[in-house]
Amino acid sequence: MWDYTDKVLELFYDPKNQGAIEETSEPGVKLAMGEIGSIACGDALRLHLKVEVESDKILDARFQTFGCTSAIASSSALTEMVKGLTLDEALKVSNRDIADYLGGLPEAKMHCSVMGQEALEAAIYNYRGIPLATHDDDDEGALVCSCFGISEAKIRRVVLENNLTGAEEVTNYVKAGGGCGSCLANIDDIIKSVQQEYASAAINDYGVKVATEIVTSKERSLTNVQKIALIQKVLDEEIRPVLIADGGDVELYDVEGDRVKVVLQGACGSCSSSTATLKIAIEARLQDRVSKNLVVEAV
Amino acid sequence: MQNNCIYLDNNATTKVDSEVIEVMLPYLTDYYGNPSSMHTFGGQVGKALRTAREQLAAILGADQSEIVYTSCGTEGDNAAIRAALLAHPEKRHIVTTQVEHPAVLNVCKQLETQGYSVTYLSVNHQGQLDLDELEASLTGNTALVTIMYANNETGTIFPIEQIGLRVKEYGAIFHVDAVQVVGKIPLNMKTSTVDMLTVSGHKLHGPKGIGALYIRRGVRFRPFILGGHQERGRRAGTENVPGIIALGKAAELEMLHLEEANKRQTRLRDRLEQALLTTIPDCVVNGDPTQRLPNTTNIGFKYIEGEAILLSLNKYGICASSGSACTSGSLEPSHVLRAMGLPYTTLHGSIRFSLCRYTTEAEIDQVIEVMPSIVERLRALSPFKNDDAGWLQEQEQALAHR
Numbered sequence: 001m002w003d004y005t006d007k008v009l010e011l012f013y014d015p016k017n018q019g020a021i022e023e024t025s026e027p028g029v030k031l032a033m034g035e036i037g038s039i040a041c042g043d044a045l046r047l048h049l050k051v052e053v054e055s056d057k058i059l060d061a062r063f064q065t066f067g068c069t070s071a072i073a074s075s076s077a078l079t080e081m082v083k084g085l086t087l088d089e090a091l092k093v094s095n096r097d098i099a100d101y102l103g104g105l106p107e108a109k110m111h112c113s114v115m116g117q118e119a120l121e122a123a124i125y126n127y128r129g130i131p132l133a134t135h136d137d138d139d140e141g142a143l144v145c146s147c148f149g150i151s152e153a154k155i156r157r158v159v160l161e162n163n164l165t166g167a168e169e170v171t172n173y174v175k176a177g178g179g180c181g182s183c184l185a186n187i188d189d190i191i192k193s194v195q196q197e198y199a200s201a202a203i204n205d206y207g208v209k210v211a212t213e214i215v216t217s218k219e220r221s222l223t224n225v226q227k228i229a230l231i232q233k234v235l236d237e238e239i240r241p242v243l244i245a246d247g248g249d250v251e252l253y254d255v256e257g258d259r260v261k262v263v264l265q266g267a268c269g270s271c272s273s274s275t276a277t278l279k280i281a282i283e284a285r286l287q288d289r290v291s292k293n294l295v296v297e298a299v
Numbered sequence: 300m301q302n303n304c305i306y307l308d309n310n311a312t313t314k315v316d317s318e319v320i321e322v323m324l325p326y327l328t329d330y331y332g333n334p335s336s337m338h339t340f341g342g343q344v345g346k347a348l349r350t351a352r353e354q355l356a357a358i359l360g361a362d363q364s365e366i367v368y369t370s371c372g373t374e375g376d377n378a379a380i381r382a383a384l385l386a387h388p389e390k391r392h393i394v395t396t397q398v399e400h401p402a403v404l405n406v407c408k409q410l411e412t413q414g415y416s417v418t419y420l421s422v423n424h425q426g427q428l429d430l431d432e433l434e435a436s437l438t439g440n441t442a443l444v445t446i447m448y449a450n451n452e453t454g455t456i457f458p459i460e461q462i463g464l465r466v467k468e469y470g471a472i473f474h475v476d477a478v479q480v481v482g483k484i485p486l487n488m489k490t491s492t493v494d495m496l497t498v499s500g501h502k503l504h505g506p507k508g509i510g511a512l513y514i515r516r517g518v519r520f521r522p523f524i525l526g527g528h529q530e531r532g533r534r535a536g537t538e539n540v541p542g543i544i545a546l547g548k549a550a551e552l553e554m555l556h557l558e559e560a561n562k563r564q565t566r567l568r569d570r571l572e573q574a575l576l577t578t579i580p581d582c583v584v585n586g587d588p589t590q591r592l593p594n595t596t597n598i599g600f601k602y603i604e605g606e607a608i609l610l611s612l613n614k615y616g617i618c619a620s621s622g623s624a625c626t627s628g629s630l631e632p633s634h635v636l637r638a639m640g641l642p643y644t645t646l647h648g649s650i651r652f653s654l655c656r657y658t659t660e661a662e663i664d665q666v667i668e669v670m671p672s673i674v675e676r677l678r679a680l681s682p683f684k685n686d687d688a689g690w691l692q693e694q695e696q697a698l699a700h701r
Contacts, residue, residue, distance in 0.1 A: 002606075012610065018680050039643045039683060039691060042604060042624045042632060046682040064682035066647075068606035068625035072680060109625075148630070171630065178630030 005103035008073040015072055017062045017079035021048040028053050034123030036115050041148055041175065043067030043112065045075050047119040049082070051127060056086045063119075070102075070109040077101045078116040087124050093117065095173070096162060110173045114158060144186050147179025152190055159194045167191065227290060228255050234289045235262075239282055250282060258293045260286060274298065304616040305662040309502075310451050310479060310595060310653035311620055315545070316504040316552055323506070323545035334538055335529065344540055351547025358550040359496065359513050360487030367512045367533045368543055372478040372499030373402035375512040376445070378523035378534070379495040380406050383443040383472040384415070386519035390442030394471070396420040396428060397638040398452075403445055403476055404634075420446075425587045426455035426639050434465050441471040448477040448496075449484075452622055452635040452651055453586030454595025456484070463492025472518065478502050478510075482553030483561070483592055494518045500542060504655070505549035509542030560656040565593040567663050568654055572596045574667040579674050581685055585636060585649055594654040597622070599636075599645035602684060602691075603677040608650055611673040617666055622649040644683065644691070 004012075021031055030051050037044030043066060050060035061079035065072050077098050082090045095113040099105045105113060125131070142152045158164065158173045167187040171177040177184045222230065232252055243249050247267035254261040262282065264274055283296035306314065332341035334348050349363070356363040369375045380393075380403065395407055397419045407417045418436040420428055428446075437444070444466045449456045459475055466473040474495040480486070482503035488496065495518065500509035514520050514533070526535025553560075572584060581601040600608060605623025612619055622633030624647070631637075636646040652666070678684070683691045 009610075012607070013614065015680065035682075039647070042630075042643075042647050044682060064680065066602065066681045066683050067604050068623070069610045071604075071625075072607060175630050 002069070002106050002109065004069060004073075004106070007077075007101070007103045008070055008105065011073040011076040011102070012069045015063075015076040017060075017076060017083075018064070019062050020046075020064060021050050021060060021062050024050070029059065030127065032123045032127030034119045034121070034126055036119040036122055037067070039066060043071045043115060045071070045115050045119045047075070047078070047116075047123045049123050049127065051087065056088065058082050058085050058087065058090060067112065067115075068109070070105050070112040071115065073102055074098050074105070074112040074116045075119075078120060082120060087127065090120060091124055093120060094161060095158075107169070107172045110162075111175050114173050144190065145176035145179065145183045147183075148175040150174050150176035155187060155190050156194050159191050160198065165191065165195075222291070224255075228252075230290050231255060231260060231286060231294075234286055235282075238289070239285055242281065243277070248277075253299050258291065258295055260294050260296045261299045262296060264298050304618050305665055306618050307652040307654060307658065307662070307666065308618045308620050309655040309658075310454075310592075310651065312501045312507065313504045313655055314657060315501075315506050316549060318552060319505055319545045319548045322548045323541040326541040326544050330540075334540060335527070348538060348540065348543055351543045354547035354551045355498070355511055358481060358486065358554045359498070360489050360491075361513050362516065364531070365488070365513055365516055367514055367530045368538060368546075369497075369510040369512055369534060370508060370539065371510045372400075372476070372497050372502070373510075374523075375478075375497035375499070375510045376400070376402040376474075376476050377406055379474040379497060379512055379514075380410075380443060380445055381523050382520045383445075383474060383495070384410070385521035387442045387472070390440050390471075391415050392438060392440040392442060393417045394420065394433065394436050394441055394444040394446075394466075396422065396446055396457075398422055398426060398450055398635040399445070399447055400451060400476060400478075403447070407445075422455075422638050424640050426450055426453045426585070426635065427587050427590065428457055428462070430458070430461060430465065433462060437465060437469040437471065439469060441466075441469050443472045443474060445474040445476070448475050448480040449592050450586070450635060451479050452633055453597045453639075454479075454592035454653075455587040456480075456590045456592060458590075460492055467492055479592060479595075482550070482557065483594060485557065488513055488515065495520075498546075500546040500549060503549050503553045505546045506542055509539050509546045511546065556656050561593045564654045564656065564658065567658055567660065568594060568596050568652070571652060571663045571666060572598065575670055578667070578671045582674075583645060585639065585641060585645070594658075595651065596653075597636075597649055597651045599641065600648040600650065600674050601644045602681050603648045603674065605648050605650055607677050608648065608673060611677065612650075612666075612669070615665065615669050617669070620651045620653075622651070623647050 030053055032049040032051055034047045046064040048062045049058050052059050061082050063075035063079050065075040081093055081101055095117040098113040098116045099110060144150055144152050144155055154174055155170055155176055159170060162173060164170055164173065167177050167184045170187050177187050235250060235252055240250060249265040251263045251265060253263050278296055278298055286294045286296060330344050332344045334341055334345035352363040352366050356366055369378060391414060393407055393415055395403055395417060411417050420432055422428055446457055446462060448459055463473050472494045473492060475493045476497045478497055478499035479502060481498050494515045496513040498511040501507040520533055522533050524535050529535055529538055575598060576582060583599050585597040585599050604625060605621030606625035609619060609621050622636045624630050624632045632646050636649055
């Protein structure tokens with residue numbers, strides 16, 4: 001027996017907003033419907049929204065769910081959560097919000113909350129006449145889990161949104177890997193890749209702060225990835241704007257140890273004082289901001 | 300903790316008979332001697348073990364020397380498979396079925412990674428084997444055929460003796476997982492073609508943590524657990540004395556009640572089945588309608604999901620089980636029902652009711668009373684319906700083309 005919260009049980013035994021919303025001739029009102037899941041996968045949700053056209057507000061929400069206790073409770077929770085929201089506000093409802101509303105779900109049942117969030121997205125995109133695939137590239141890219149038809153894009157999204165760190169968690173959230181299990185190693189690789197990208201983005205965001213620390217303490221040693229990210233950051237934010245203003249530009253080509261290889265472009269590439277630009281405008285700035293050992297070369 | 304539940308999940312485990320508890324308790328308190336000890340205190344325990352061994356041998360129609368105690372059915376299956384292969388290292392082929400318990404299937408899958416080839420026999424939509432397919436799979440290289448006597452999910456009984464005759468023609472060892480059968484249908488190993496047979500104590504009103512493996516005299520057996528010389532060198536480890544005493548008594552009681560219990564459970568099971576099929580539209584019985592355990596019915600309630608049914612039943616104190624993926628940690632629905640080729644509309648909503656000799660008329664009445672409203676409520680929530688010309692049909696068509 002799964003360990004369900006009282007809220008899950010309450011909404012399972014006494015669900016709110018079950019059923020469909022019938023077509024209406026009410027002026028200024030339109031219906032939206034989103035379908036997610038399948039009978040093969042063991043859970044499916046059809047979400048109905050009644051939208052006030054002028055305000056984009058969800059006047060009513062109802063669900064029809066084929067699935068387990070937590071699927072039914074998640075669907076009911078979702079309908080309660082989105083009533084009264086505008087469509088843009090509703091799009092911000094995450095699967096985590098649905099799980100939180102329920103006081104939590106067993107980890108292995110988190111896919112029920114994901115199904116809710118996806119049905120909401122599908123309904124809103126349908127309403128707006130936008131093909132889901134153009135917004136949600138889940139159907140694009142490689143199919144990773146053929147048992148449940150889950151793409152790499154969907155796995156990447158759920159890993160990022162829920163900060164997942166293992167293939168088992170991915171299985172709990174989107175079922176990928178829960179069938180024959182042959183894709184579990186691939187899922188681990190995807191998780192690693194997402195983590196690396198996330199770390200890289202974090203370094204970029206953090207770059208200026210790191211640089212400041214280096215300037216003040218000079219003690220900080222950077223990893224290669226951090227160093228490259230910081231070089232790129234300083235180039236983009238401090239060096240290139242000046243060069244571009246003079247009709248030139250610079251592109252980072254490679255970093256080998258402390259040798260920074262760049263490509264001078266535009267006016268800088270043909271300028272007679274390009275060596276000076278290289279040493280004064282670029283190398284000196286990078287030595288100041290990143291590491292005094294850096295040597296900049298044009299390629 | 301719910302003690303007054305309507306327990307219809309007896310293929311999962313059973314209530315320990317009070318008489319069984321009574322006989323085993325002194326071996327947890329007063330008679331705690333080690334049966335291998337050379338003093339009288341241990342020796343008297345050894346005598347009790349012999350009695351228990353005879354009780355278990357009797358229900359199997361076996362000799363007491365052909366019984367080896369194990370910790371559970373899973374150990375029995377593992378030991379039998381590995382022993383058979385060790386005894387015939389030159390043979391590298393195993394035959395089993397797609398619907399075995401994981402205690403067999405997962406061992407076979409592991410053995411495949413170790414160079415063995417395994418044939419997984421298919422079943423038809425009633426869960427029954429094709430004996431021609433079995434025959435075609437057997438070769439001189441077949442070391443072992445391991446097939447369950449009756450399926451734990453559907454109750455479908457395989458024609459074990461007919462299978463055994465074919466297996467013997469090819470000189471393979473024939474192991475049968477009979478954990479669902481002992482105490483439910485009569486057995487006689489003396490006239491059987493079975494070489495090894497697995498028993499589990501908690502499936503026949505004995506305690507958990509005790510099982511046994513019948514090994515026909517003369518069948519080559521290499522032990523799986525090594526250590527002392529208990530169980531005539533076939534399974535080391537100090538005996539689970541209270542468990543063995545309990546299993547002996549449980550077997551004796553099952554044998555005593557077998558005929559009457561069979562009749563009674565068949566009648567109650569059929570009444571339950573017929574009432575549900577009559578009052579609830581769109582449901583079907585899964586499994587062989589005739590070659591079936593007397594206590595088991597597996598019913599597929601279309602368009603709804605099993606775990607939701609189980610939780611709804613739980614509200615009334617009714618315990619059953621489901622082949623639905625959401626019931627277990629796995630995300631795949633029952634491998635047994637899938638192997639039978641059931642449509643997804645049915646298999647996700649399949650519920651197994653398994654009775655025992657304690658099951659009463661009133662309990663069955665209660666299930667008959669509550670099930671229609673449970674199914675009706677969940678179907679009202681479901682987007683799938685029999686007359687759904689859209690989403691469901693699209694999906695079934697897509698699945699058919701997979």
